[in-house]
Amino acid sequence: MIDLDFIIGHLNYWLFIVLMMTGLYIVVARGNLVKKIVGLNIFQTAVFMLYISIGKVTGGTAPIYPVDSQGHMQVDPSIIYSNPLPHVLILTAIVVGIATTSLALALTIRIREVYDTIEEEDILEIERKLSAEDNKIHGPAMGGRA
Amino acid sequence: MSAADSHYVAKTFMDHLPILQVVIPLISAPLIVFIGNRKLAWVIAMAASATAFVIACLLLAQVKDGSFISYHIGGWAPPLGIEYRIDALSAFVLMLISGIGTIVLPYAYTSVKTEIPKRQHVLFYALFMLCLTGLLGMVATGDAFNVFVFLEISSLSTYVLVAMGAGKDTRALTAAYDYLIMGTIGATFFVIGLGLLYMATGTLNMADLADRIANQGANRTVQAAFTFIVVGMGLKAAMYPLHHWLPNAYTYAPSAVTTFLGATATKAAIYVLLRFMFSVFNPGFYFEDWTLYLIFIPFSLLAMFAASFVAVFQTNLKRMLAFSSIAQIGYMLLGIAMLNATGLSASIVHLMNHGITKATLFMGVGAMVLYSGSAFFDNLNGLGRKMPLTGAAMVAAGLSLIGVPGTAGFISKWVLVQAAFENGWWIIAIAIMLSSLLAVIYVWRMFEVLYLTAPDEDCTATDPPLPMLIPMLILAFACIWFGFDTELTLGSARVAAEGLLAGSAGMAH
Amino acid sequence: MHHHLILRVVTKMLVGAIILFAFYVQFHGDFSPGGGFQAGVIMAVAFILYGIVFGLNKVKQVFPPWLVHKMIALGVLLYAGTGVASLFLGYSFLDYDAFNPHHPSHGQHWGILAVELGVGITVTGVMVAIYYAFANRPPPMKDEDW
Numbered sequence: 199m200i201d202l203d204f205i206i207g208h209l210n211y212w213l214f215i216v217l218m219m220t221g222l223y224i225v226v227a228r229g230n231l232v233k234k235i236v237g238l239n240i241f242q243t244a245v246f247m248l249y250i251s252i253g254k255v256t257g258g259t260a261p262i263y264p265v266d267s268q269g270h271m272q273v274d275p276s277i278i279y280s281n282p283l284p285h286v287l288i289l290t291a292i293v294v295g296i297a298t299t300s301l302a303l304a305l306t307i308r309i310r311e312v313y314d315t316i317e318e319e320d321i322l323e324i325e326r327k328l329s330a331e332d333n334k335i336h337g338p339a340m341g342g343r344a
Numbered sequence: 345m346s347a348a349d350s351h352y353v354a355k356t357f358m359d360h361l362p363i364l365q366v367v368i369p370l371i372s373a374p375l376i377v378f379i380g381n382r383k384l385a386w387v388i389a390m391a392a393s394a395t396a397f398v399i400a401c402l403l404l405a406q407v408k409d410g411s412f413i414s415y416h417i418g419g420w421a422p423p424l425g426i427e428y429r430i431d432a433l434s435a436f437v438l439m440l441i442s443g444i445g446t447i448v449l450p451y452a453y454t455s456v457k458t459e460i461p462k463r464q465h466v467l468f469y470a471l472f473m474l475c476l477t478g479l480l481g482m483v484a485t486g487d488a489f490n491v492f493v494f495l496e497i498s499s500l501s502t503y504v505l506v507a508m509g510a511g512k513d514t515r516a517l518t519a520a521y522d523y524l525i526m527g528t529i530g531a532t533f534f535v536i537g538l539g540l541l542y543m544a545t546g547t548l549n550m551a552d553l554a555d556r557i558a559n560q561g562a563n564r565t566v567q568a569a570f571t572f573i574v575v576g577m578g579l580k581a582a583m584y585p586l587h588h589w590l591p592n593a594y595t596y597a598p599s600a601v602t603t604f605l606g607a608t609a610t611k612a613a614i615y616v617l618l619r620f621m622f623s624v625f626n627p628g629f630y631f632e633d634w635t636l637y638l639i640f641i642p643f644s645l646l647a648m649f650a651a652s653f654v655a656v657f658q659t660n661l662k663r664m665l666a667f668s669s670i671a672q673i674g675y676m677l678l679g680i681a682m683l684n685a686t687g688l689s690a691s692i693v694h695l696m697n698h699g700i701t702k703a704t705l706f707m708g709v710g711a712m713v714l715y716s717g718s719a720f721f722d723n724l725n726g727l728g729r730k731m732p733l734t735g736a737a738m739v740a741a742g743l744s745l746i747g748v749p750g751t752a753g754f755i756s757k758w759v760l761v762q763a764a765f766e767n768g769w770w771i772i773a774i775a776i777m778l779s780s781l782l783a784v785i786y787v788w789r790m791f792e793v794l795y796l797t798a799p800d801e802d803c804t805a806t807d808p809p810l811p812m813l814i815p816m817l818i819l820a821f822a823c824i825w826f827g828f829d830t831e832l833t834l835g836s837a838r839v840a841a842e843g844l845l846a847g848s849a850g851m852a853h
Numbered sequence: 854m855h856h857h858l859i860l861r862v863v864t865k866m867l868v869g870a871i872i873l874f875a876f877y878v879q880f881h882g883d884f885s886p887g888g889g890f891q892a893g894v895i896m897a898v899a900f901i902l903y904g905i906v907f908g909l910n911k912v913k914q915v916f917p918p919w920l921v922h923k924m925i926a927l928g929v930l931l932y933a934g935t936g937v938a939s940l941f942l943g944y945s946f947l948d949y950d951a952f953n954p955h956h957p958s959h960g961q962h963w964g965i966l967a968v969e970l971g972v973g974i975t976v977t978g979v980m981v982a983i984y985y986a987f988a989n990r991p992p993p994m995k996d997e998d999w
Contacts, residue, residue, distance in 0.1 A: 218536075225525060238528055245532055249539050262884070284542075287489055291535060293890060294496045298528050300983045301503060305521045307990060308507075312514045325515055336659045336720040354943025363946040371933045374926035419948035 210251035217244030229318035231306045235299060242295045246288045253284035358402075362415040362428040365399045365438060366481045366494075368392050369445075373473040376466060385469040390449045392473060396480065397442040404435035410839050414486070422486070423552035429486030433692065433840035437483045437615045440696050444607045444703055445476045447819060450811040452600035455710050459598040460508050468508060472604070475501040479612045488538050488548045488624075491616055492531065495580070499527045502609060506597040519592035526589045530579030537572030540565050553624050566625075573620050581613035583677060584647035587670045594666035595719075599710025602662065606669055606706050607699035614676055614695060618688075622844040627683060640681035645775055647674030652782035656789070661709050662719040664786055665702065668745065671779065672698045678772070679760050687763035688841035693833050694756035697744065697826060701753055704741035704819040708734050711812050715805035721789070726799030728791075733807045735794055737820035742787040744823040747780050752826040755834060857906070864906045871899040879973050880966075889969040893976025901984045909988050921982045928975025935967045 205212070221244060224237025258280035263271040310316050313324050357364075372392035376385045407413060412431035416422065430438070449472075456468055478498025482491055503524045509516035542548060544565040545556035560566055579586040590610075594602050621627075648671050655667035672694070679691030709719050711734050716723040728735030744751035747758075757780060764773035799805075807813055826833050875896035882888030904912035939951035949964025950957040 222529070225529065231521065234525060238525060241529070242532055245535055245539070248536070252539070252543050265884070283548075284539075289890065290489075290493060294493075294500075294531075297500055298496075298524065301500060302521065302524050304986060305503075305507060305517055305524065307987065308510065309517045309521065311990070312510075312517060321518060325518065328515065332720070333659065336722045338657075338659070355940075355945065360940055360946065363940075367933060367936065367946065371930065371937070374929040374933075378923055378926035378930065380922075415945070417946050417948075419945045419950060 210247065214244050214248040214251075217241075217247065220244075231309065231316040231318065231321075232303075234318075235302045235306070238302070239295065239299060242291070242298075246291060246295075249284040249288050249291075253281040255280045360415075361399050361403055361406075362413055362430050362484055363417065365396060365403065365442075365484055366428075366477060368395050368399070369473045369477040369480060373470045373477065376470040376473065380466055382462070382465045385466045386449070386453050389469045389473050390446070393442065393446040393449055393476060396476070397439070397446045400435065400438040400442045403430050404432075404439050404836065406430075407432050407435050408836060408839060410843060412843075423547045423549035426485070426487040426490055427549065427551075428484050429550070430484060431840070431843055432836055433615065433618065433843060434483050436692065436836045436840055437611060437695065438480060440611060440699050441476070441479045441483065441608045444604060444699060445472075447815045448600055448604045448703070448707075451603065451707055451710070451815045454809050454812045455600045455714070456598060458714060459512055459600075461511055464508060468505070471501040471505050472600075474498075475505060475604070475609075479608055482612050483615050486550050488541065488550055488553065492535055492538065495531055495534070495613075495616070498609070498612070499531060499580075502605060503527070505601045505605075506593050508601065509597045512598075513596050515592065516596035519589075519596045523589040523593045526579060526586075530576045530586070533572050533576030533579070535576075537569045537576060540569035540572065544569065550619065550624050554626075557624065558626055570625055574617065577613050577617045577620070581610050581617060581677075582670055582673050584643045584651070584670065584674060587647070587651070587673075590670055591663055591666040594669065595660060595663045599706065599713060603703050603706040603710065606665070607703040610669070610673055611695045611699055614673070614680075614691070618680065618691070618844060621680070622688075627845060636681045636683060640677050641772070644674040644677040644681065645772075647671055648678070648775070648779040649782065652779050652786065655786045656782065658786075659722075660718075660720050661712075661724060661790065661793075662706070664790070665705050665709065668783065668786065669698075669702060671783070672702075672745075675757070675760060675776070678776070679763060682760075682763045682767055682769075684763055684766055685838070685841045685845055686759055686766055688844055689834065689837040690756055690759035690763050692837035692840050693759060693830075696833050696837075697752035697756045697823075700819050700822050700826070701741050701744040704737055704816060704823060705745070707812070707816040707819065708738040708741070711808040711816065712805070714808055714812075715803070721793045724793050725797040726794070726803070727805050728794030730799050730803060730805040731807050733813060733817065737816045738794065739791065740820040740823050742790055744827070746783045746787050750824065750827050752823045752833070754827055755830050759834070860906050864902055868899050868903055871902070872896060875899065875973075879969065882969055883962075883965065889972025890976050892969075893973045894980055896973070896977045897980030897984070900981050904984065904988065909985075913985070916981060918982075918985055921978050921985065924978035925975050925982060928971040928973070928978065931971030931974065932968045935964060935971070939964070 218241055221237045221239070221241025224240065225234050226237075228234060228237060255278055258278045261279040261282040263273060266272055306316055309321065313321055315321060315324075369392050372388050376388050379385070379388070403413070407430055410432060412429060414422070415428040415430075417426045417428065420426070452468075452472070456465060460468055475498050478494045478496070478501065481494030482498065485491055485494065503520050506523060507517055507520035538548070541553060541557075544560060544563060545553055547553055547556060557566055575586070582590045594606060597605065651667045651670035651674065655664045655671065658664040658667065676691045676694050676698075679687045679694065682688070682690075712724055712727050712731065713719050715731075716727065728738070740751065744753035747753040747756075757776065761773045761776055764770075764776065808816075875892045878887040878895055879889065879892035882892075900912055900916055903915070936947040939948045940946055942951035944951035947964070947968075949961040951960065952963045953960035
């Protein structure tokens with residue numbers, strides 16, 4: 199029995215799960231460094247969506263106290279406000295996401311300048327060759343990538 | 345002064361210690377960038393780090409008897425406001441992190457001159473102070489989302505610090521990129537867990553969370569939150585099998601960075617794990633028991649054996665020490681899984697003992713790299729004889745890594761075996777001793793290369809300059825000192841473990 | 854880019870308006886969506902747009918890199934300095950009541966304005982610095998080989 203109420207009522211959680219899994223899949227499955235960053239961004243955006251969607255209170259308005267002409271705040275306890283806290287948390291998380299993305303892109307640019315490629319398989323090949331040369335000189339090592 | 349002020353008592357310097365612990369390194373970072381002078385950068389960093397260490401010691405002195413300090417930021421009372429909460433466990437880890445930061449800075453003064461290009465030095469010290477701020481903030485705060493913010497501050501600076509090793513080996517760039525992707529996934533999992541907790545309880549203050557979760561009972565949201573938080577922080581703590589970023593990041597980063605990170609970054613993550621698992625989620629949380637038995641114990645045993653086994657076959661000393669770190673983190677997680685006071689105090693005291701041991705070892709490696717150019721065993725032949733003081737420090741730290749009686753490492757392994765016997769887990773106790781045997785193998789390899797092989801003819805190595813030598817000797821001395829005088833380390837760890845096991849009752853206001 | 858007349862003229866007209874809008878968003882953070890981060894990004898967009906249309910060297914004459922780096926540090930120092938100022942006045946860290954003990958709400962107003970200003974300065978600096986860092990890298994292919 200498909201409980202339609204349950205599905206529609208939890209729509210934001212379904213969307214969050216879909217986006218989160220999409221983002222994680224892209225990070226894992228795509229070999230291009232920039233595409234991995236895109237996947238990471240989608241994953242983080244899913245988390246933002248989760249937080250903001252839970253902040254909405256049914257029938258709630260924007261959580262700002264109105265100010266009358268003299269500049270005094272009018273506090274009316276009967277008005278329902280949406281929860282402002284998740285928005286604050288997400289602002290912080292968005293800024294962190296931007297810093298992470300720009301750092302990842304800067305690293306990608308430098309990797310491109312050094313290895314001339316941004317495909318993960320090619321980079322792994324190059325690094326495997328580098329380690330093989332090291333191992334030829336210094337003896338065989340075990341385990342670990344590169 | 346109006347009537348409203350007559351009953352406001354101004355706060356003194358000692359009142360502000362919890363926040364100054366974080367604010368002083370935080371201010372030093374932009375100050376270093378603003379002033380922009382290379383020499384002044386080191387002076388400011390050293391001053392801020394030393395002050396942070398003094399503050400951490402003062403805090404530990406205040407909370408050593410099991411009490412806690414609560415500081416309200418912005419004057420807003422918790423649970424609405426952000427509070428900083430220092431108890432014995434926090435103060436202990438704060439002392440470790442700030443102490444390692446202060447000791448690594450003189451070492452870094454000489455080491456970065458050879459490993460990092462000149463124009464990046466100012467940014468190196470700024471990032472170092474930012475990383476220190478992030479780690480200190482993670483430990484000092486009592487608000488769950490604040491942990492995430494400081495976690496990201498420290499992580500982002502760490503990624504850049506690791507990438508700064510690209511001057512010597514370009515694989516540092518891919519190592520930093522991998523660490524970035526994995527670390528961000530871990531931190532985002534932590535945020536998802538926090539979101540689920542917020543949905544279930546409506547608060548972000550850790551003490552308040554503890555109260556409300558205790559009233560919730562077996563709730564799917566809380567269980568899912570627990571899983572996400574454990575996986576997220578487990579990735580940051582290099583819990584097996586989420587350890588993959590560690591060997592590359594430690595091997596290709598500059599020596600000073602590896603020393604600092606190897607002793608602090610994973611320890612702060614384990615602190616957050618401890619805080620959430622015991623103080624926020626009750627130890628009696630039934631889901632937690634299953635998690636500990638089914639997941640922590642098998643994976644930490646795997647870590648102890650597999651990582652030590654891989655470490656034996658490495659040809660690069662730094663890489664070997666990195667895999668050994670993964671194994672030691674396995675010990676700490678095993679101690680957590682024991683769920684008794686002795687096991688927890690073993691984990692906590694191993695945080696410190698392993699921190700100083702690994703810091704000494706990585707410092708020694710960095711000193712040898714100064715003269716030999718790379719950390720491969722081939723290039724380190726006989727350096728123990730040519731650099732006697734460095735070699736002695738590495739011997740002391742190596743013995744501590746194995747757990748020879750008379751060194752700090754023995755204390756933590758001894759308490760861990762005691763905890764296993766308390767639970768009646770003979771097999772686990774035997775496993776601990778067997779993996780220490782594996783540690784003997786790879787540490788013996790190090791001794792053999794350093795002392796029992798003849799040095800190359802054109803080897804010009806001598807003991808490193810004083811700024812590198814003295815921190816190494818201090819730490820090596822600490823390895824041996826804390827093997828005999830355990831009052832500070834084991835005493836604080838026991839108080840901290842009791843506080844943790846009291847669960848959410850331990851977080852009462 | 855010296856062919857695109859419309860772009861150049863429109864950019865010259867728009868840059869001033871963008872900066873003005875950034876100031877508007879900065880100071881209206883307590884009445885409407887806005888605040889330091891958003892204002893900082895909008896302000897940075899003005900400079901980045903100018904840089905894209907007129908070239909990196911021109912925008913570096915207006916906003917030299919050393920100034921950008923100092924601005925980043927200055928904003929953070931402003932924010933932390935506000936907190937430390939309240940420490941010196943005897944209150945908790947970032948307790949804005951310290952700035953006006955008689956009327957705490959005015960103190961809050963000034964405190965929030967100060968920290969948002971710090972945030973705006975830093976974010977402007979960071980966004981422009983990211984643009985400079987990425988645009989500065991020499992391309993691996995010369996323009997004639999496109």
